[in-house]
Amino acid sequence: MSTVEDASRPSRVAGPDEGISHEELQLAARNHGIPLEALSYDVTPAGLHYLLIHYDIPVLDAAAHTLTVDGAVATPLTVDLAALRERPRVTHRVTLECAGNGRALLRPRPVSQPWLVEAVGNAEWTGTPLAPLLREAGLDADAVDVVFTGADHGFERGVEQDYQRALPVADALRGEVLLAYEMNGAPLLPQHGAPLRLIVPGWYGMAHVKWLRRITVLTRTFDGYQNAVAYRLRQEPDDPGVPVTRIAPRALVRPPGVPDFMSRVRVLRSGPCTVDGRAWSGYGPVVSVEVTTDGGDTWAPARLDDPVGGEWAWRRWWYDWTPQPGRYVLGARATDASGRSQPVEPPWNRGGFANNLVQRVDVVVLAD
Numbered sequence: 001m002s003t004v005e006d007a008s009r010p011s012r013v014a015g016p017d018e019g020i021s022h023e024e025l026q027l028a029a030r031n032h033g034i035p036l037e038a039l040s041y042d043v044t045p046a047g048l049h050y051l052l053i054h055y056d057i058p059v060l061d062a063a064a065h066t067l068t069v070d071g072a073v074a075t076p077l078t079v080d081l082a083a084l085r086e087r088p089r090v091t092h093r094v095t096l097e098c099a100g101n102g103r104a105l106l107r108p109r110p111v112s113q114p115w116l117v118e119a120v121g122n123a124e125w126t127g128t129p130l131a132p133l134l135r136e137a138g139l140d141a142d143a144v145d146v147v148f149t150g151a152d153h154g155f156e157r158g159v160e161q162d163y164q165r166a167l168p169v170a171d172a173l174r175g176e177v178l179l180a181y182e183m184n185g186a187p188l189l190p191q192h193g194a195p196l197r198l199i200v201p202g203w204y205g206m207a208h209v210k211w212l213r214r215i216t217v218l219t220r221t222f223d224g225y226q227n228a229v230a231y232r233l234r235q236e237p238d239d240p241g242v243p244v245t246r247i248a249p250r251a252l253v254r255p256p257g258v259p260d261f262m263s264r265v266r267v268l269r270s271g272p273c274t275v276d277g278r279a280w281s282g283y284g285p286v287v288s289v290e291v292t293t294d295g296g297d298t299w300a301p302a303r304l305d306d307p308v309g310g311e312w313a314w315r316r317w318w319y320d321w322t323p324q325p326g327r328y329v330l331g332a333r334a335t336d337a338s339g340r341s342q343p344v345e346p347p348w349n350r351g352g353f354a355n356n357l358v359q360r361v362d363v364v365v366l367a368d
């Protein structure tokens with residue numbers, strides 16, 4: 001199993017009864033999710049935010065780090081952190097979610113980082129907007145894609161690479177896209193991209209390139225691995241596929257009561273309680289959240305908090321519930337302003353991306 005994989009072989013899908021492998025466990029132990037009880041915080045503390053790192057966390061010296069802008073520009077430029085810090089400073093509260101969130105719930109299971117539903121966080125990112133820097137460099141009129149290169153390096157299915165992701169020029173020039181050097185008011189931690197990362201509000205995590213060291217403007221479509229091979233929605237290995245871009249709507253329940261250690265089934269006493277959680281979408285504000293206590297057979301409206309923290313941050317929702325003793329399966333369903341909502345049948349694709357299937361939280365209510 002543990003050989004360098006071959007690029008000519010498609011990514012693997014688990015067999016019908018195949019359990020989580022040692023390799024998937026190894027990834028899961030490195031790339032942790034948010035503990036769901038941390039849905040309590042408006043702003044996710046840095047240590048509770050999920051993590052996804054394809055290769056190794058590079059060790060970089062902030063004092064010596066530079067960012068170069070080159071390619072199809074009038075004036076290539078190189079700036080250091082001090083120069084970036086002197087530029088206009090902006091903070092955005094942004095819900096970040098890994099495109100693979102929900103993957104391990106798919107049948108058959110695409111073999112990769114085995115997320116259930118916990119690959120999300122909502123942090124405050126401070127930095128300077130990207131667009132003015134690109135304009136200073138002067139994009140050529142025929143610019144097509146902007147490639148962001150991280151300082152991390154590795155192999156993926158036999159392809160040696162720096163972590164690189166491109167955005168179409170129009171998306172790179174959106175005002176909310178940040179070159180971020182702080183998370184929650186402190187310098188970026190090594191695992192979150194220190195000393196500099198890209199933040200692309202509304203997009204799945206893969207676009208938010210960490211350890212950012214170079215920005216290259218192309219007059220053609222970028223054909224690097226993370227855009228052309230990975231992060232595409234496809235049913236068959238040889239489909240060209242559709243690029244993964246913005247975050248599909250999702251609501252998560254903050255599991256009520258207390259957990260059973262091994263199963264994490266929730267236990268609570270009968271009587272009135274408030275079930276709450278968070279909801280977000282990269283396609284526009286969440287406009288409604290509904291709650292189910294019977295695994296999706298029936299739905300009731302939840303109440304939505306006023307948006308706090310701006311249009312890229314998750315919203316809190318809550319639902320007053322007075323259960324009788326018994327067993328329940330809780331879930332929530334978000335709908336956004338674009339009309340997108342969450343399916344009851346998982347949206348299967350070979351990479352296991354954008355699976356925003358409604359969550360299932362098993363609850364046992366005991367007599368008072």
Ligand SMILES: Nc1nc2c(c(=O)[nH]1)N[C@H]1C(S)=C(S)[C@@H](COP(=O)(O)O)O[C@H]1N2
Nearest residue numbers: 050051052053054098150163205208209210
């Ligand atoms: N350079 C680099 N940037 C990266 C990655 C990476 O492996 N290398 N992982 C991406 C993916 S897939 C996700 S989901 C987010 C995770 O960001 P976080 O670890 O700060 O939550 O970072 C993105 N940026």
Ligand SMILES: [Mo]
Nearest residue numbers: 052098099205
């Ligand atoms: Mo990701």
